Amino acid sequence: MSSNIAESKQVGNFCTHDYRVNCSDCRLNSICLPIALEAQDIERLDKIIQRSKPLHKGEHVHRENEPFTSVYAVRSGCLKAYKITGDGKEQVTGFHFPGELFGVDGIAKNSHMVSAKALETSAICEIPFKRLEELSTKLPSLQRHFFRLMSQEIAEDQQLITLLSKSSAEQRVAALLISISSRSAKLKLSATAFRLPMSRTDIGNYLGLTVETVSRIFSRFQKAEMLRVENKEICILQIEEMQQLAGL
Amino acid sequence: MSSNIAESKQVGNFCTHDYRVNCSDCRLNSICLPIALEAQDIERLDKIIQRSKPLHKGEHVHRENEPFTSVYAVRSGCLKAYKITGDGKEQVTGFHFPGELFGVDGIAKNSHMVSAKALETSAICEIPFKRLEELSTKLPSLQRHFFRLMSQEIAEDQQLITLLSKSSAEQRVAALLISISSRSAKLKLSATAFRLPMSRTDIGNYLGLTVETVSRIFSRFQKAEMLRVENKEICILQIEEMQQLAGL
């Protein structure tokens, strides 16, 4: 049992689940919504944000088809977004890590297109959309940043589309690992050692693969000495090769 | 040779390519950006929109990595969005029909993530983003509508993700046909008879399939009497079955 795996921090546990911290003090404010806001404007944003007790694993922030009222930011933990397809199967559409915004898919139809569920104990900031809209008309830099965040989600989705459309199973798994690695790095955590908060089933579902294939590919990577896998603990041993495989 | 195919109108040729028509007079104004704006506000929007001569087949509106300055609306014709992947292959990320907005992917990084190219002669409205942003702070309903449009693009991308992740080749092709059918209907054209403006290669690329597979599936649908294919002219003979196959 390698200690550098056992001791690796979780991406999701970057900061405490304390829900009373406000935006100004939040360690995530440089990568979250307040980015590009002046101190006084952060306070105005802070005033409309609602925080509540951390969610337990399995609890929902919102469900598919529920009326849309707010967008959300992850303070700690990890969530998965998913929807139920016409034939009753689950489709995982994304994972949300600390500092990331989610729920914006609901704006178009005023109801959520996906459900969002905590994969582990998670703290969430809720931002009532009406008030965010109002504030956006007053703070152009907030409007601009919000446009940016939505545009970024579009760009990421298109990245995933390319992945699903063109890549082999190995490339897909590599791409997910690299994605989580870079999000871990963005949180000032290790880019090579982290914990996967989601199940193999969720990974396979997200990547359009079966659990078995995901498992086999983890084994293959391990045999190739590119990866060290210990249940949910991951250590990327050859990050350049992994990035290459993921397609830069 | 069925005449109802030969006579079917093109989705892309809904309105003329005349580029002097302004928003108030545009036949698309009820489905395009001006939706939800008052007459006087439409004029303000109209003033910032730039129109130019129609693009010929193969010409670009913008290219990947070019600086982002504007978003665009399709007035007539059809475009494809695509990017070049790390290993030099093309990935088609979407098709744009009249009344649809595109180019919003560029907001996040201030440069376009994809190229947009005319698949046939197309007329485009260019909307300088800076001025759209300014106007949005003054017209809350425009801001809201623009949020909606971006959110809608996210929802559509996630639809495609599900398609690529879960569906068989037949289901994918059916889903694309149904998507084009409903866009055709939205333009007050036939939901069952239309022309495909894109090549089989583009279809395959978009759906994550090879040209050969797409071709075989068209043949299979034709043998099953669900479809009538005559080069690019399409007639959906059993639309309910096709919708079912596409996953509602």
Added chain:
DNA sequence: CGCCTGGTTGAGAATCATCAACATCTGTGG
């Protein structure tokens, strides 16, 4: 007319899914 691009069809190969058995991990209650 003939070239060239784009589309169709066929045969064989490869990747990934399916089915099945087994291993391990988690958490719950005794």
Added chain:
DNA sequence: CCACAGATGTTGATGATTCTCAACCAGGCG
């Protein structure tokens, strides 16, 4: 603290779908 049950993950054998390679056909344009 242990034991057990259900969930989760791994591995192997087999098979289906889709890709690849290749030949051929049709249509558009010089």
